[in-house]
Amino acid sequence: MKKTVLASVIAGIAFSGQAFAVELYNSEGTTFSFGGHISMGIGNDGNDDLVVQSISPRINISGTQDMGNGFKADFKGEWGFRPLKDTDANGDEKDAFFTRLGYIGVSHDTWGRASGGTEWSPYYSVAGIADMPIAFANDFLYVQGGALGSSRAERIVAYRKTFMFGENLDLNLGAGWQGQNGAYGDRGQLALSFDLGAINVGYAFSTGSVAGQNDDAMGNTLSAKYGSYGDGLFVAAVYEMGSDFRNALGGAAYDSTSVEAIAAFALANSLNFSLNYESHEDDDSSITVISQMALQVEYNFTPAFMGYAGYQLDLGDDVSSDDDLYALGVRYYL
Template sequence: MKKTVLASVIAGIAFSGQTFAVELYNNSGTTFSLGGHVSVGLGNPDSNDDAYITDDDLVIESLSPRINFNATQDLGGGFTADAKGEWALNMLEGGGESFKTRLGYIGVTHEMWGRVVGGTQWSPYYDVGGIADMPIAFANDFLYVDGGNLGTARAERMLSYRKGLDFDSFGLDFGLGWQGQNGNYGDRAQVTVSANFSKFMVGYGFTTGSKTGQDDAMANLLSAKYGSYGDGLYVAGVYEMGSKFYGDFDTTNIEAIVAYALANSLNFSVNYESIEDDDNNETQLSQMALQVEYDFTPTFVGYAAYQIDLGDDISSDDDRYALGVRYYL
């Protein structure tokens, strides 16, 4: 039997990356847990993210720290309800905004009828598109460009449906997502399908919807992977075509990763990403990263990474590096 994406969601009420949680309550079909992670390290962050930092500055940084709560309730009849709230933490600046919403949703799951989720959530599009978004330090960028409004990563104000079919030799997963009016974006919709067999997965995603004053922001995405990240050989690639970023011209976006984890949990990876403006024949982004991660314990992970700017036509970004530790709560 093949474990589909939906089955994984039912089992863990979580998707994307390495997830840990401390269960605080479990009684009469109700559970409650806390999770998340914090990280501290040295690096030279992108100067576009902070006007006071240049590309040459060495600073203490924290990579996407967050805290979350997770609750589930057995509703009977094979239905399970779950709720999740997750907030980004401000670890390094006193007096600033301490918390910022990353996720907040309620879901209802039935093993036969599927799963419905309402709120800010990881989208079905990310289910098939986020397979190369794995390393701690440097990973996928293009899925996050206005991703909340576009619904290509964490989707804001989304209603989604997922259904998994499990056969003897393979599994199929289907996903649908809808967002209503959200800022400059009107109604948006997406559909995904993926097939899982042995250690392989192939997927397809489509997203489209209106944007004020521009053509529809849309994209088609193809993806494939082999293995599990952190367990021996892992290979994944994502190819996206559309006009979802800029509205008035087409782009081709690529993300690929090859990783190999040794038996002692030392995990080496190489990933590549590019964004090409097809209409103007310009490279918007082109970069490659060499990275290594090591699990000192299952919840305490060290990382070191070097990202090489391969050159583009719109900026003169410098190479970036990161060295630090992450602690999973």
């Protein structure tokens, strides 16, 4: 079956977790939808106290407009919100809503898709393939991820195009540019991936200047996966080599090596078991910053109502005490 550029791009942007939306309007080439999800459960915090948790709740609106001559415009606005009262280090209550995504794109099946705003980056389309489970997933990609463009890239202009070579071979091309953003100067990124049936392999590169650093902040990522998360066997791995790219402890960035890997298997009744591993090394100081593994299970009671449970083992690092984490809860998709 031929897949259109718009369909493949939207799927790629939203692949981290399930995507649900209620279509509120559809007439004469224009659509408007409302979506998001909210999670509620229990787990332990950094002090090992049992607390009520809400994992990454959000609401969003989106729409498309047929512009004629094969062009279609789309937009999305998404806001994270805090259903549970939360305070900062000074004891002040944090904002109830904050921006996660906000972009406009124009797509064409022949010419590809251009977009601008805050969105999942081309870099993330390669580096984020293992960022799947609800409770515990990839952490290192989100360290300065908005400014670096490794996750939800801030103030980015992006281009994507899929080249299809027969039924089972696709080449996905992505590129992005970010202008001045705080301490970060002009940044550019490039992402390439191949779909070979159920197999995907990819490479992504990002570079740009940072105030106070002599060298550019540069990241190189290789990834590979097999299958689709939540549908039978799924295996994925990501390897990132960073040059003055991140600092997971705050302060000046260092050379780093990061790994994320996951193996999951979903039964026909949707019961999904997964095992994931993550490490992040400060190569300049030869210390381990993150080293952890999580066992998790998810189950769809209905297509829009999911239960989850996970236990993350701290495998030992050089910067903190060993703290295992656990979480149990439900997620409702709007």
